[in-house]
Amino acid sequence: MSDVRIFQGNQIGGCVTVISTQVDGMVHRIMIDYGSSLPGSDTIEDFEYPWEDEPVDAVFFTHYHGDHVGRLMDIPADVPLYMGETARAVMINIQTALSKVPNEKGHKRELEVLCDDKRVRTFHFNGKFYDHVSEIPGFKVEPYSVDHSAYDAYMFLIEADDPEYENGKRVILHTGDFRGHGRRGKAMLPVIRYYVHKNGRKVNTLIIEGTMMSRMDEKVKTETEMMYEAADYLKEHKYAFLICSSTNLDSLASFYQAAQIVAAPFRRYLYTYNEYFRVQLQTFSNTAGSFSDVYQFDNVHRLCLDKELSSHNWERTMTQKELMEKTGFLAVIKPEEWCEKYVEPFVEDYHAGKIDQMPVIIYSMWDGYVREYFEDENGSPIDNKAKNPEWIEFLKKQEYNGVEVKHLHTSGHASLQMLAGVIKAVAPTDEIYPMHTEHPELFEKLDIGEYVNKIVEGDHE
Numbered sequence: 001m002s003d004v005r006i007f008q009g010n011q012i013g014g015c016v017t018v019i020s021t022q023v024d025g026m027v028h029r030i031m032i033d034y035g036s037s038l039p040g041s042d043t044i045e046d047f048e049y050p051w052e053d054e055p056v057d058a059v060f061f062t063h064y065h066g067d068h069v070g071r072l073m074d075i076p077a078d079v080p081l082y083m084g085e086t087a088r089a090v091m092i093n094i095q096t097a098l099s100k101v102p103n104e105k106g107h108k109r110e111l112e113v114l115c116d117d118k119r120v121r122t123f124h125f126n127g128k129f130y131d132h133v134s135e136i137p138g139f140k141v142e143p144y145s146v147d148h149s150a151y152d153a154y155m156f157l158i159e160a161d162d163p164e165y166e167n168g169k170r171v172i173l174h175t176g177d178f179r180g181h182g183r184r185g186k187a188m189l190p191v192i193r194y195y196v197h198k199n200g201r202k203v204n205t206l207i208i209e210g211t212m213m214s215r216m217d218e219k220v221k222t223e224t225e226m227m228y229e230a231a232d233y234l235k236e237h238k239y240a241f242l243i244c245s246s247t248n249l250d251s252l253a254s255f256y257q258a259a260q261i262v263a264a265p266f267r268r269y270l271y272t273y274n275e276y277f278r279v280q281l282q283t284f285s286n287t288a289g290s291f292s293d294v295y296q297f298d299n300v301h302r303l304c305l306d307k308e309l310s311s312h313n314w315e316r317t318m319t320q321k322e323l324m325e326k327t328g329f330l331a332v333i334k335p336e337e338w339c340e341k342y343v344e345p346f347v348e349d350y351h352a353g354k355i356d357q358m359p360v361i362i363y364s365m366w367d368g369y370v371r372e373y374f375e376d377e378n379g380s381p382i383d384n385k386a387k388n389p390e391w392i393e394f395l396k397k398q399e400y401n402g403v404e405v406k407h408l409h410t411s412g413h414a415s416l417q418m419l420a421g422v423i424k425a426v427a428p429t430d431e432i433y434p435m436h437t438e439h440p441e442l443f444e445k446l447d448i449g450e451y452v453n454k455i456v457e458g459d460h461e
């Protein structure tokens with residue numbers, strides 16, 4: 001007998017899936033993701049998985065966002081961890097940076113775990129698809145790459161031994177977080193058609209994310225549309241600061257490419273507020289960049305406005321700020337007080353007549369972090385638990401100083417249309433478990449015909 005349990009499925013983030021089966025009377029389990037609830041979710045404290053009473057054979061991570069990997073250190077040390085190779089490198093970059101903060105022993109330990117080749121097992125691409133993981137008794141796990149705001153994200157097709165199902169296997173598809181409107185999003189439906197349904201294989205159970213169910217009014221644009229919108233904006237604004245997640249490769253590529261389109265035939269430099277961000281971009285150039293030039297970030301420099309620069313083409317040395325004012329720039333900052341020192345000198349130079357344009361800020365993260373409150377259907381304000389007061393303050397202050405803040409973002413999650421498309425393509429025979437959603441009941445409103453009857457709501461513990 002196999003069993004699927006989902007913990008904290010009725011919230012965005014922190015969802016955990018445990019699948020169990022039996023081999024020769026012994027129970028074996030795999031877990032998918034063990035992350036933390038996102039700020040703003042209703043969960044005050046994450047549930048503790050009963051590791052001793054119900055041990056798991058392995059944990060598989062769909063991608064590196066904190067709501068999926070955040071509690072990695074709570075997993076007992078003898079449990080192997082499966083993840084993407086680049087996802088691992090990105091997580092190592094994060095923990096390397098965090099462990100440099102004095103007294104941060106926790107991050108040093110996490111870094112050691114991530115670097116432990118015995119414990120961490122990465123998916124191997126064989127040129128056509130990722131090798132299947134078959135070493136866990138009772139399970140075969142097939143990782144398939146999906147498009148998400150985290151790079152190197154996966155969905156998992158799992159065959160669990162179960163004599164009650166056809167061929168003695170229960171087939172479960174766990175989508176993780178995904179979307180159809182990113183650069184690689186178009187591949188998802190063909191992957192389902194040709195790999196998931198290979199040789200007529202049917203999926204019994206579909207576990208699918210539904211983040212956008214609570215953001216139904218959010219317009220979903222493609223990454224390419226956003227890139228051209230950014231290029232139009234950068235054409236008018238030579239001095240642009242950017243607020244974007246260091247691990248959202250596709251959006252970083254959209255803005256970087258937009259800056260290059262505008263500067264052609266020259267290159268526009270990208271500046272970052274710290275070394276960590278630069279290293280992360282380097283990792284992406286070395287990995288994703290080897291598949292496509294879109295993901296190549298050249299000419300990336302750390303912000304240090306007073307730094308003296310020289311070149312054999314120049315008659316005199318220039319400070320970094322002078323060079324930035326001469327050539328234009330795209331500079332990544334954080335919406336925190338200490339980053340004011342990067343924006344203000346350009347505002348001052350504008351008022352002093354040294355440059356002819358004001359700097360601008362492009363905000364490319366979820367709007368929920370910087371909104372005082374949300375509105376219900378009647379337009380009445382509802383408390384926004386996800387807001388970040390420091391960020392709101394930062395942006396307000398910049399706008400007060402006359403700096404335009406442009407919101408330009410696209411979601412990392414599947415649109416309602418994409419969710420319906422995936423459900424119909426997967427055609428689950430038995431049940432659909434919505435997860436990563438505050439509104440599983442809205443799945444019934446999707447255009448999915450007969451599959452509506454297969455939706456099973458609620459935490460499945």
Ligand SMILES: [Zn+2]
Binds near residue numbers: 065150177412
């Ligand atoms: Zn995610």
